Amino acid sequence: METNNALYVIRSEIDWLSEVIDQVIRSYLMQEGHERNWKDIAVPDISEENDAYSQTVHEWGLSKYDRLALALAMAPSIRPEVLDIFFGRNQLYDRGFTEFGGITDTHHSGFIPTGQTLIFLMAATEPELRYEAMKVLSQDHLLYKEQVLVLSQTDDHIPNQNGALTISERWLSYFLTGIKPKIEQTISFPAQKISTNLEWKDVVLDEVVMDHLQEINSWLDHGDTLMGEWGLDRMIKPGYRALFYGPPGTGKTLTATLLGKSSGRDVYRVDLSMIVSKYIGETEKNLAKVFDVAQHRKWILFFDEADALFGKRTIANSSNDRHANQQTSYLLQRIEDFPGVVILASNLKANMDDAFTRRFQAMIHFTMPGPEDRYQLWSNAFSGTCQLSQDIDLWSIAENYELAGGSIINVLRYCALSAVHRGDHIVQYDELIKGIRQEFKKENRTVSVTK
Template identity: 45%
Template sequence: MVKSTPNNATFVQAELDWLQTLLKARSAMNANSGSSIRDVLEIPAPSVEKESGSYARLIQRLNLTAEERFLLILAAVPHIKPQMLDMFMGKNQLTQQIFTEFGGRKGKNHNGFIPTGETVLFILAGSDLAKRFKYLGLLSAETKLFKEGHLKLSETDADDPYLNGTLNISRDTLQEITSGTVRKPDFSADFPAQLLETEMSWDDLVLNPHTEEELREIEIWLKHKDKLLQEWGMHKKLKPGFKALFYGPPGTGKTLTTTLLGQKLGLDVYRIDLSRMVSKYIGETEKNLAKIFDRAERKGWILFFDEADALFGKRTSVSDAHDRYANQEISYLLQRIEDYDGLVILATNLKNNLDEAFMRRFQASVFFPMPQPEERKKLWKKGFPANVELEDRIDLQELARTYELSGGSIIQVIQHSLLMALDQESAQVKLGDIKEGVRREYHKMGRTI
C-alpha cells in the first residue's frame, strides 16, 4: 500500500473542518436561528479530485458519498481530534445527564465523547422524523462501510435501543487514514493469532504426490474465486469461502504447507491455536474468536486453526451447563467459519476425533502421510546446508530406508548433527551424531532404534 503523502494531514484537517461546519449548522438549525440550510449535508465536502493523500485515496477507492464520508470522519474523530466533540458533553440542567438526543458514551478509560448511532441521526436529522427515517439506513450492516468492515456499531444490551451502540472505526482503516499503511497485527489479547512466515520456498517442500494433487484444488480456488462467485454468478449457490482439513501425523508438513501456500499467492497466514484459545470462562472463547474474525473479514487472510480437535472433537451429550456452553462454542465457530469469505484450514493429528457433522462442511480433506523412503531421501538431502560436508560413511539413501521419520523429525536430527559439528569446530557432519539424533527422535515417539 502506498504510504501517506505529506499533504494527507492537510486534507484530513479539511475533512475535520467540514465536519465542524456540519456540527455548527446543526446547532444553528436546532436554535431556530434563521439558517437557510434545510439539510446539513447541503454543505459540500472537500473535493478529492486532485488529492493524493492516503485518506483521499481511500475515499476515491471506496467511491464514498457525502453521507458515508460524514460517518467515516465522525467515527475517526475520537482517535484524531477528540476535543472536537466536547460540545456534546454539556449536561441537561433537569437531569444532570448528557442530552438524550445527542446520544454518545464515555469509554472505560476515555473521558471524551464517543459518538453512537443516535449521535449520527441527531447531527443529520435533528428532530425531523422524516429525515431520521431517511438516514437510518446509513447504519445498516448491509451498507458499504459496515459490510466491508470499516465501521461497526457496537452491540448493546437486549433491553437497550440498538442506536445506543458506539460508532467504531476499524484499526486498519484508521491506520490507513492517518499513515497510509496498515500494520500487520501482532499476537496479543486483542488479536490472539500469530502471523506465519518462512524463508523457505515451495521448492523446499517435499510432499506425497497425492497430497500435492489435493492441494492443487485449493490453489485453483484462491486464484479464481472472485470470477467463480461474481462473474459466473455462483455466489447465489455457494458459500463465500473455502474450508479445508489437513490431517496426518505430527511433523508431516501441515503448517509449513499452509505458510507456503500463502507465500506463493501473496496472502497473509494467521495461525489460531485452539488449545490456547478455549477458555474455561463462559463466553470468553466466543469473544476470543470474534476478535480474529472481525479483523480478518475481507482481508484475504488464510486462517489456520491448529490442533482443531481441541474444539471440534466429538460433541458431548448435554448433561450439564459446561457441556451446553462447550457445544455453543462449537456452533459459534462453525457459523463464523461458514460466513468467512476466505480460506480456512483446520489441522489435526487425529482425524477420527473430529465430529462427523463437522467433517461434511469441508470442501477438501487433505491427508499428510508419513513420508516414504524416496521422500525421506529428499528431505535428508535438502535439509543439510551447502557449506557442510557429510562423513564418507553417511549414506542418505540408507538413512531414508532405515529410519521412518517425518520431515519435522528429520530436521530435528539434522539440527542436532550440525550443532555437534559446530561444537567440535568442524564443518563435517558425523554419522554418529546423526544416529544419536535419530535415537532421540525415536525416544520422543516411544520407540527404540
C-alpha cells in the same frame, strides 16, 4: 513536518465537525441562523495533503458523509469537548435529546457518539439523507470492512444504530503517526500471518495428497469464476473447507502456507487450543474480526490444533463448559459459512463426529513418510552448505529411522550447529546419530543404532 501535518489535518476535520454540529443543532431547534444548511459548510480542502488520513480519503474516494463519520468517531480521542453540546437538555422532558444518540461510559466523562448521532447530524433537517447515513453505517461499507470504524453490537432488543461509533486504535494511530500497526499486532486479534521460504519442489508428499492439493489450488484459482460466471452459487455452499490430519511434522502447516504462496494469498493461523478453552467473553468478538477481515482480504484461514473443536461437546456442568460449547458452535457455524478457503489441521481424526466431517470438501491424510520419501527428505535437508560425510549411507539411515520431515529438519539444525562449532560444515556419522536419537527421545521412542 509529516506528523505535524497529520495532526493539523485531523484537527481541521474536527473543527469542521464542530461547526457542523453547531449548525445542525441550530437548524433543528430553530435557533438563530437556523436557515443555513450544514452541507454548505466547506469541508477542509485536503487535496494537496499527503498524510495518512488524507491519503486514505483520496485512495478510497471517501465522501463528505464518510468524513463526517470518521471525524465523529475520532472526536472523543482528539477533542472530546466538541461533543459536549450533545449533553444539552430537552426542556420539554427535562432529559437529554433521544435523537442525539450517544452514550456515556464510566471511563470517559464525555459524550461517546453512536450510529444514531451520525444519523441525527446528517438527517435531522433533511430526512432523505437518512438513507445515506445508513449506508455509511452499513457493514458492507469499506470503513467497516477494513475495520477502521466499529459500530458496537447492541443487545437484541436495541436497534443497531445505538451501538457506539468508534475508530479502531490501529487506524487512529495510523492517521496520527503514518505508521500502520499490522492487524495481528493488535492484542485482540487472535490470528498470525504465516509464510515460508520453501517452494512446492521442496515438498515430499505422496500422490494422493498432491491430487487433493491440486483440487484446492484449482478452487483458489477458479472458485470465483465457478460461483459467479458459472452460477454454481445457487447450487453449492460458498467456500472450500479442508481437513489436514496426521502426525506432527508431516507438512500440514507447510502445505497450507504453500497454498497461499502459490495463489498469492495471505495465510493466517488461528491456534484453536488457545481459543476454545481460555479466552472467555471477548473471544467471539475477536474471532468475528478474523472472519470478517479474512473474507474481505481473501485470506486463507488455517486453524491449528483443531482437535479442540472435534471433542464431543461436553455436557455442560459449569458456566465455563457452557461457554466453551457455545464458542465451539459459533466457530463451526462461521467455518461452515466462510466463503473462502479454510483449512483445519489436527493430529487425529478419531472422535470426530460424522456431522462434522460431512462439512469438509477434502479430508487429507498426511501420513508418516515411507523410506523413499524419507530418503528424499534427508537428501534435500543436507543439500546445502551443510553436507553429510561421504561415509554415511543415507539409504540405510532413511530405512532404519522412521522420522517425519519436521524431525529431519530438527536433526539438520542439530548437526549444523555441531559442525559449525567444530569449524566445519561436514557432518560426521556420530553427530547425525546423536541428532536422530534426540528426536526419538522427544517422542519417547527409543532407537537401536546399527551401522
